[in-house]
Amino acid sequence: MDGKKQRILLVWMWGFSAAQGAAIISVARVFPPPSATWTAERVAQWYQGHSTAILVAAMLLAWTSAPLIQFAVVLWHQARRVEIGAKIWSTLTLIGVSLTSVFIAMIGMCFGTAAYSPYRAPEITEIMHQFGVLFMVTTEQFFIAGWVGVAMVCFTTPDRPDNPFPRWWGWTTVWAILLFEPGAVAFLFKTGPLSINGIFAFWIPSIGFALWTVGQTVLIWRALRIQDRIDDPSGAAIATEVTDGHIPAEAGTR
Amino acid sequence: MTTAQTEVPAAADARRGRVPGEPGVWIMILGDLIVFGVLFVLFMSQRGSDPDLFNRSQLTLHRAFGGVNTLLLVTSSLLVVLAVGAIRAGEKVARALLYWALACAGVFLVNKGIEWNALIVDGHGLSSNSYFTYFFVMTGLHAAHVIFGAALLIAMVVLSGKDRPSKPHIGLVESFGCYWHLIDILWLIIFPLLYLVH
Numbered sequence: 001m002d003g004k005k006q007r008i009l010l011v012w013m014w015g016f017s018a019a020q021g022a023a024i025i026s027v028a029r030v031f032p033p034p035s036a037t038w039t040a041e042r043v044a045q046w047y048q049g050h051s052t053a054i055l056v057a058a059m060l061l062a063w064t065s066a067p068l069i070q071f072a073v074v075l076w077h078q079a080r081r082v083e084i085g086a087k088i089w090s091t092l093t094l095i096g097v098s099l100t101s102v103f104i105a106m107i108g109m110c111f112g113t114a115a116y117s118p119y120r121a122p123e124i125t126e127i128m129h130q131f132g133v134l135f136m137v138t139t140e141q142f143f144i145a146g147w148v149g150v151a152m153v154c155f156t157t158p159d160r161p162d163n164p165f166p167r168w169w170g171w172t173t174v175w176a177i178l179l180f181e182p183g184a185v186a187f188l189f190k191t192g193p194l195s196i197n198g199i200f201a202f203w204i205p206s207i208g209f210a211l212w213t214v215g216q217t218v219l220i221w222r223a224l225r226i227q228d229r230i231d232d233p234s235g236a237a238i239a240t241e242v243t244d245g246h247i248p249a250e251a252g253t254r
Numbered sequence: 255m256t257t258a259q260t261e262v263p264a265a266a267d268a269r270r271g272r273v274p275g276e277p278g279v280w281i282m283i284l285g286d287l288i289v290f291g292v293l294f295v296l297f298m299s300q301r302g303s304d305p306d307l308f309n310r311s312q313l314t315l316h317r318a319f320g321g322v323n324t325l326l327l328v329t330s331s332l333l334v335v336l337a338v339g340a341i342r343a344g345e346k347v348a349r350a351l352l353y354w355a356l357a358c359a360g361v362f363l364v365n366k367g368i369e370w371n372a373l374i375v376d377g378h379g380l381s382s383n384s385y386f387t388y389f390f391v392m393t394g395l396h397a398a399h400v401i402f403g404a405a406l407l408i409a410m411v412v413l414s415g416k417d418r419p420s421k422p423h424i425g426l427v428e429s430f431g432c433y434w435h436l437i438d439i440l441w442l443i444i445f446p447l448l449y450l451v452h
Binding site: 175178189 | 276277278279280281282285286289292293296380381384387391395398402
């Protein structure tokens with residue numbers, strides 16, 4: 001039953017994420033962000049040119065602004081299930097991933113505000129635009145805090161089929177952290193691989209983030225299937241088989 | 255523990271073709287290599303579009319800094335290899351070897367800082383031209399890796415203090431050692447790319 005609740009949250013999260021992706025990529029066309037070398041006049045012209053589309057995208061982003069909260073709850077629930085002792089790393093994951101949602105909501109607010117009155121002074125539109133782009137690219141430290149929690153859970157819990165945080169995934173998460181770190185460097189560059197639409201500040205972190213989220217979802221989904229079997233009294237034999245004769249002490253406490 | 259005892263698992267490992275360290279750490283190492291590989295390709299591509307600028311800019315570097323840093327990292331890698339062997343054999347010398355490797359990392363970073371300062375005083379910065387953008391980005395990212403690697407060396411020092419390191423501990427020590435070698439390998443590519451290719 002609890003597995004079903006978590007699956008609902010994961011489907012909800014992916015549904016909203018798909019809507020957000022469509023909003024910022026296809027409707028608002030701010031993903032990838034325009035060049036940082038654009039003048040205030042050019043930014044203002046761009047918003048004047050398709051303000052309706054950006055406002056629709058902002059509305060979509062506002063409707064779907066919290067998919068990482070659903071994901072954070074599932075991550076937290078799964079992490080605290082296996083974490084030994086005080087649930088410090090699980091809580092760090094919950095808070096880090098949840099707070100990232102705030103910045104995603106801010107991105108829509110900034111682009112929406114820029115497009116709300118596109119014929120105002122160009123410098124004001126430019127500021128809102130830059131807020132949106134820089135929020136999108138440089139605020140990854142909150143998610144990194146969540147990733148540190150996930151990595152620590154991976155490294156401090158035993159590898160079991162019902163644990164969605166295997167050790168190899170911990171190393172993958174550490175690598176993802178290293179990929180994500182260059183984002184904030186975008187403040188220093190207007191062009192090149194570390195600018196806001198460069199390969200290191202934008203493309204690699206974006207693709208890494210998407211791949212990590214898909215991977216973690218698959219691991220949780222697979223673990224949930226095994227947890228369902230462990231919880232099902234008629235599946236006791238399967239549970240014994242998959243855990244090599246050691247049913248986890250906390251199994252069934254989901 | 256005797257030498258004979260340490261040779262047995264090593265020989266067995268060789269027969270099995272065992273991958274050193276935890277298998278998961280290789281995801282991180284290969285992933286890091288891919289990311290730096292992308293950076294190297296971008297650098298070469300930019301260099302191809304303006305070779306004169308890159309050659310002129312390169313002449314302003316002090317190769318001695320890069321050469322000394324290469325020697326330091328190669329030496330530190332050798333020290334880490336010896337330290338991992340000593341930890342596996344339960345020998346106390348491991349700790350001293352790791353301290354020397356840490357010293358090499360420290361001197362590398364100080365040397366890098368002096369080089370950066372000299373370049374900045376000469377008027378070269380991140381935005382001077384595309385060569386110096388790549389120079390500071392590549393060496394900065396690498397220095398960040400050296401700092402992270404030095405933290406892992408400190409963790410190795412702690413693990414080397416255990417009288418009888420368990421198999422998971424040895425796996426961790428080997429993983430950290432492999433990561434240090436990655437840092438060395440990256441520098442062995444960065445050094446000729448930035449300082450020597452002309």
